[in-house]
Amino acid sequence: MTGGMTRDGRRRPPEFAVLEADRALLNRASTAERVADILRDRITEGHFPPGARLSEESIGGALKVSRNTLREAFRLLTHERLLVHELNRGVFVRVVTVADLDDIYRVRTLVECAAVRNLGEPPYDVAALEAAVFAGEQAGLERSWRDMGTANLRFHQALVALVGSPRTDELMRGVLAELRLVFHVMDDPRRFHAPYLTRNRQIVEALQAGDPVEAETLLRAYLEDSRAQLSGAYAQRMSEG
Structure with missing residues (x-):
């Protein structure tokens, strides 16, 4: 399975192809909580390792959700200690101590x-x-x-x-x-x-x-x-x- 292409023509990494398949789980009533559910499941299944940077563009493009929705999902998962936000660097999968x-x-x-x-x-x-x-x-x-x-x-x-x-x-x-x-x-x-x-x-x-x-x-x-x-x-x- 290929990762597809981003809007600027760059190849999207394979792990984001999994999220493209998850798009069918979302509908017009989708919420940040549902997006968080999907990302949590993919972390549980091992698709995103500790220290991986989560690209808003790639994930938002794969799931076809707005930046605001995605950022709220990130916030929820940060509260669950699965993600960390690093100032001026982005959002990363957390490394457990x-x-x-x-x-x-x-x-x-x-x-x-x-x-x-x-x-x-x-x-x-x-x-x-x-x-x-x-x-x-x-x-x-x-x-x-x-x-x-x-x-x-x-x-x-x-x-x-x-x-x-x-x-x-x-x-x-x-x-x-x-x-x-x-x-x-x-x-x-x-x-x-x-x-x-x-x-x-x-x-x-x-x-x-x-x-x-x-x-x-x-x-x-x-x-x-x-x-x-x-x-x-x-x-x-x-x-x-």
């Missing part, structure tokens, strides 16, 4: 474990969880590590979505988008994602068996191990950078 990473996992543990603990009586609709696990396994077979990371994030988003709380869903979308920025920095994403596919499936199996207590136990251990592994490696990568 080591302290940010530890806090992300603190929030994940609080929200995800509480979500599983409060699922109520079984049976639980785990179709979205199963789909995310399958997508991760397929990505592994295809050696598509970015897609494997996306599938892993989608698994945890679907896990929290079982509670049926739009506010919690919104919180998790932002938290997981921040986590994707961490994944971008790691030089061996397979090592961080592949071992957790099996653990994701174990959580699904516990929920299918109607055992949320076991699912929470598995999830808490998963998050503790993931934080310890990722935090140490991320700190080393940031010091090298």
